[in-house]
Every structure is written in C-alpha cells, then in structure tokens.
Amino acid sequence: MSVVVPVRETAGQQMTRTLATSGITAHTDADAGNSWLAINLGGADFPGVGVPQLVAYLYDTREDWLFVKEPVGSFPGTWRVAYDDGTRSRILFYGSASAMKATATETAECVAFITNFYKEHTTVPVVVSGNVLVDALAKHGISPVRDILSYAVPVKAEDPAKGGDDWSIYVADHQPSIDHPAAEHTGWDVCLCDGNGEPVRSLYDGIRRDGSLADCERDSSLAAAAIAEYLSTHRA
Structure with missing residues (x-):
C-alpha cells in the first residue's frame, strides 16, 4: 500500500494566497531565484525596474535571506517587507516572530501591514x-x-x-x-x-x-x- 505524502505549501504560496483574499497580487521573481515576492503599487502586473513596489522576503539571523519557495516551517525565520522604487530601498516591516518560531508563522500580521500600505499608496488609475x-x-x-x-x-x-x-x-x-x-x-x-x-x-x-x-x-x-x-x- 503506497502512502501519499501531502505537498507542503511554500512560504511564498501561503503569502500569495493570503494576499489574494485582499485583492492584492504578489509575484515571484524567477530572475532572482524566487527569493522574494514583488507587489506592484501601480497595478496588478509584475513591477518593472523603477516601478514602486513592496518586496516581501524571509529573514533569518543565521542566513539573512531565505527563499520564499521553501516549504512553510522549513527554517526558523520572519517576514520582512521593504519598499523599493528603483532609486532607494528601505525596510518598512519587521516580523515579530522569534528565531524559535517556524517560517511564516506571522504571515497574517505581515499581510495586514501590506494590505494597509497598499490601500494607502497604490495609484488609482484616473478615467480620462x-x-x-x-x-x-x-x-x-x-x-x-x-x-x-x-x-x-x-x-x-x-x-x-x-x-x-x-x-x-x-x-x-x-x-x-x-x-x-x-x-x-x-x-x-x-x-x-x-x-x-x-x-x-x-x-x-x-x-x-x-x-x-x-x-x-x-x-x-x-x-x-x-x-x-x-x-x-x-x-x-
């Protein structure tokens, strides 16, 4: 009798799915090895170079960056969110999870921050x-x-x-x-x-x-x- 091992959701998938419930589209960046998620502040498509965006990634005190394509709980870590417009980048959100917590356990907290920031800073197209x-x-x-x-x-x-x-x-x-x-x-x-x-x-x-x-x-x-x-x- 074969045993079916369930496929574990990655941290990026979990974040993307949760953000989608708020109408926000998150994109993985294949050119960067799927290290982070990019959220366009001017539309739903993938943000190009110089386009204002939020970059959500996982941070670990031992390895700094973690790949969001890793399964949830693979490493201890916390979510961080940075703002980037092509000329400057600064961290806006630091996850509160301790190094003992599993990766992305504070996803809901991070999503709440992204959702509020997105609503306040997205560019609403004006009908001409x-x-x-x-x-x-x-x-x-x-x-x-x-x-x-x-x-x-x-x-x-x-x-x-x-x-x-x-x-x-x-x-x-x-x-x-x-x-x-x-x-x-x-x-x-x-x-x-x-x-x-x-x-x-x-x-x-x-x-x-x-x-x-x-x-x-x-x-x-x-x-x-x-x-x-x-x-x-x-x-x-």
Missing part, C-alpha cells in the same frame, strides 16, 4: 474623458485624430469654394480639454469646421450652461452618435 470619447467613437468604427485640446475627424467638404477641401469635425470639452478626469467632464462640443478651421455649424452640444458636470459616458455616447450620423452621408 478623452479615452471615454474614443471608446464611444470606436463602437461606430470611427478613429479620431488627436490634437492638443481636441479630437478631429476628417470629413468631405460640403462646399469647397467656401473653405477648402479639408474639413473636419472637432470635439472638445468646455474646459477646453480632452485629458481631464471623466468625473470633471462638463460636456462635449462637436463642431463642423471648414478647411480654414472656421466653425460651420454645431453637430452636438452637451455643455452644461449652468456649470454643472455631465455624465461622461452618456455624453460621449451621444456625441459619438451625432458624429456617426453625419459621417453616414459626409465621409471624407
């Missing part, structure tokens, strides 16, 4: 209004040309004799801007302009005259629909 507009236009198969303060969509001139051949539809926020946060959006102004850049007429006006903010998703959808309708008969 211009990106919302581009996504809305893409649903109609439209790819606008980016300018500094607006997006342009080339169109066929309605009357070349009154403004040349290169007409465009310009879209900008009342700010005017296309890089402002979606939460600060004040409405898109969609204007047909001739080849000299002179306004011909408005195709859509979502600007709030009372200064209130607009729902960027809805406003972008309406602006994109207005542009698509015009392009259906006036393609460049």
Whole structure:
C-alpha cells in the first residue's frame, strides 16, 4: 500500500494566497531565484525596474535571506517587507516572530501591514474623458485624430469654394480639454469646421450652461452618435 505524502505549501504560496483574499497580487521573481515576492503599487502586473513596489522576503539571523519557495516551517525565520522604487530601498516591516518560531508563522500580521500600505499608496488609475470619447467613437468604427485640446475627424467638404477641401469635425470639452478626469467632464462640443478651421455649424452640444458636470459616458455616447450620423452621408 503506497502512502501519499501531502505537498507542503511554500512560504511564498501561503503569502500569495493570503494576499489574494485582499485583492492584492504578489509575484515571484524567477530572475532572482524566487527569493522574494514583488507587489506592484501601480497595478496588478509584475513591477518593472523603477516601478514602486513592496518586496516581501524571509529573514533569518543565521542566513539573512531565505527563499520564499521553501516549504512553510522549513527554517526558523520572519517576514520582512521593504519598499523599493528603483532609486532607494528601505525596510518598512519587521516580523515579530522569534528565531524559535517556524517560517511564516506571522504571515497574517505581515499581510495586514501590506494590505494597509497598499490601500494607502497604490495609484488609482484616473478615467480620462478623452479615452471615454474614443471608446464611444470606436463602437461606430470611427478613429479620431488627436490634437492638443481636441479630437478631429476628417470629413468631405460640403462646399469647397467656401473653405477648402479639408474639413473636419472637432470635439472638445468646455474646459477646453480632452485629458481631464471623466468625473470633471462638463460636456462635449462637436463642431463642423471648414478647411480654414472656421466653425460651420454645431453637430452636438452637451455643455452644461449652468456649470454643472455631465455624465461622461452618456455624453460621449451621444456625441459619438451625432458624429456617426453625419459621417453616414459626409465621409471624407
């Protein structure tokens, strides 16, 4: 009768699994021999060189660094967490376990520290209004040309004799801007302009005259629909 020996969880696996319950992704670094875990403070992917990150590793007074790929309890040791941004590195967390305790016995304590630090220091991506507009236009198969303060969509001139051949539809926020946060959006102004850049007429006006903010998703959808309708008969 064969005896099945259960595979022991490594210290790194235990830490990674526990952090995952808090929505935090930890990565092993194969190039470093899986000596530590890296936690990106700017996203969930593996942090590249110079990207702010937390580095969690095991420390033992006899051997200093321990490999997180070792089974839990293989060596006495404690977790340590360092902050690294490519230019400096400093230890932020020292595990409280004594040398007599098994490796990673204070995992929960370390996870609590990492979770709190992560929540306070992670960079939350800001949704940009211009990106919302581009996504809305893409649903109609439209790819606008980016300018500094607006997006342009080339169109066929309605009357070349009154403004040349290169007409465009310009879209900008009342700010005017296309890089402002979606939460600060004040409405898109969609204007047909001739080849000299002179306004011909408005195709859509979502600007709030009372200064209130607009729902960027809805406003972008309406602006994109207005542009698509015009392009259906006036393609460049």
